[in-house]
Amino acid sequence: MATVAEQWVLVEMVQALYEAPAYHLILEGILILWIIRLLFSKTYKLQERSDLTVKEKEELIEEWQPEPLVPPISKDHPALNYNIVSGPPSHKIVVNGKQCVNFASFNFLGLLDNPRVKAAALASLKKYGVGTCGPRGFYGTFDVHLDLEDRLAKFMKTEEAIIYSYGFATIASAIPAYSKRGDIVFVDRAACFAIQKGLQASRSDIKLFKHNDMADLERLLKEQEMEDQKNPRKARVTRRFIVVEGLYMNTGTLCPLPELVKLKYKYKARIFLEESLSFGVLGEHGRGVTEHFGISIDDIDLISANMENSLASIGGFCCGRSFVIDHQRLSGQGYCFSASLPPLLAAAAIEALNIMEENPGIFLVLKEKCERIHKALQGISGLKVVGESLSPAFHLQLTDSTGSREKDVKLLQEIVNHCMDRSIALTQARYLEKEEKCLPPPRRRTGESRAHNQGGGPGCAALGRVLGPGGQPPRSTHTGLCVTAL
């Protein structure tokens, strides 16, 4: 019964084929030809046309001269004349065999040679050995790491924290984890090199605004808003970020965080705050620039800091809401694909946090010292202090420049050598000149340490004396001074 019905239908079908309208059959014929064409076509790549003929390509290849492996450099390149430090860098440092007052290391709370921190690190060294031999996802997570993340989250009063094993890599991994191609990042011109590398890795659209100029930032945000209104569908899939530093490494100034938070809520962008210099420095308990301004930590989407300045350890951390930080556990390149922090450094950081929590008075001491040294260095002829009075890392810039960067650098180097002869260790702030986006003028950097309580007074005076008469006709360059508090 079924087969009869089928055959009957089949006969009808074939009959219908003969009676089919011509256009339909022609269409089917074309389709069958299309199938045959598809079956016989070769795979090829859609290429952008290159307008060079073979001859031109040969010419270009002939013309090319390889660059020498070692480019010719002058004899006084800093990489060839380095200072050798022997012994630990605390408030005194032994440079080239000579003991100097250390104004060059970033040792803000003076915890570099604190006996408690050293004891904790040694105990951890005996217990765990030196390294972790693995990234966090592959047998490299130790209890000290989890402990440190916990303590940092509690200290900063956020939900979660994540540890990186290298301070530079912290912000350079955090930015590309959230901001991708097609997203927009508004960043300050004076952002440090690590932020610039993170932005470059993220392939997002970068909009630079003038340093600490909220009016400029608002102008850029308004322009973006108008573009968004023209194309709302694109705007819905674009993410917007504002990346700022708490205390800028390149200028020693504070970012105007209350206005930033207002702009954030007005223009719906997310704030990434880089607190490397302000963590453990600003605020009543050392929680950074949010505590300094009294802003709730929930207003900032991501805080990133490195532990190499105040915590006297190595590495960095990011803290924020769990929803935000958890994403970095799989997307943070520096977290997933680097070995984790050596446990002795994590233990040292935990002990440093203990010290910070036990005596919050050290932050006041640091602040006092910073203000003192700022005042003491004000009147030097030829050099001006660049940076806020509460910033422990600031720069000494030549007031007028010679006109050429090399001459400025040379002059500063002379000043640094002069200071070194008088037992004061300073450094020049170095920049990869070809890689920086907005190259700051050459300067000398000073790091003020809390350790300079005794050395502080005479140190300031010595610095003033040395720099005062030592100043040749004024130039503008920077040297950085880092004030560390002890």
Add this chain to the structure above:
Amino acid sequence: MNVGVAHSEVNPNTQVMNSWGIWLAYIILVRLLHVVLLSIPFFSILVVWTLTNVIHNLAMYVFLHTVKGTPFETPNQGKPRLLTHWEQMDYGLQFTSSCKFLSISPIVLYLLASFYTKYAAHFLINTASLLSVLLPKLPQFHGVRLFGINKY
């Protein structure tokens, strides 16, 4: 982890259509659709074949030519965010074997559908849906978004 499962493919979407398992699953799914439609009592054979053709082409259009990006994070900073699955296949290489398979199967379905509808009924619907699925597969239409639809 299982042995032999790890891959270093930056965007796995590009290789998913190349496995023979997908091809087999695709054929089985189309037949399943057809059988399910056949089992609905009040559809005649004509309607069932037209519906198979149309639903298959609609699903193909949505999954291959409308939905953009990847459901997972890729390590190339979001390059395929604005590309449809067809444009992502084999990183934009044209006329690969899976491309040919996916181009030929709607044509085959169309030929069968027009045979079974006796070349008389539902011509326009079938042809229109076939065209809607064949045109985006042409290399000239790679990355083209008509009238700005589906651009972002």
